[in-house]
Amino acid sequence: GESVGLHLPTLSVQEGDNSIINCAYSNSASDYFIWYKQESGKGPQFIIDIRSNMDKRQGQRVTVLLNKTVKHLSLQIAATQPGDSAVYFCAENSSGYSTLTFGKGTMLLVSP
């Protein structure tokens, strides 16, 4: 079936570096995408979202890029901090459906 997946299960970076977390999706009908951050023992926290009529959206220190041609989504974190260490999930949704499809997650490890 159609699914959302991640390329890298673990990403290790140094504090201050920029981080890029990638996500591939296969459902061409998906029109809404979300990135979540999950710290150990906590529920996922919304970071940023993007709709399919956009290819880039920026937040505070985070940028999401959407490439519909190759069905690829990425999350860029600028000046990564130790507090950014967490598992990051992408999720996608198609109009008319109440459910999200989640990727498997990428662990981001930030070293001081």
Added chain:
Amino acid sequence: SQTIHQWPATLVQPVGSPLSLECTVEGTSNPNLYWYRQAAGRGLQLLFYSVGIGQISSEVPQNLSASRPQDRQFILSSKKLLLSDSGFYLCAWSVGVGTDTQYFGPGTRLTVL
């Protein structure tokens, strides 16, 4: 503002015992409600979702069941727990249909021994 609560935060239960996990949402009306399970180091598995009182959709055959007795209350139950029911249970809410963000609760850590 909206808030979502889950109770209890942690739970240790013997195999074969019953289960009741509760989720409540404040600050919104007629939310969509969701139950997910997350195994250690794994992704999110959707178990149930509800778009209204008494309306429950099951995504995965389980020995679990869900109920929505009130607009902002979602309950996950089991009559007899299995070892494989251990995991981190997350409740989430959203409004509308389709392009709407889901917001998650703090989760319940269930260990079945």
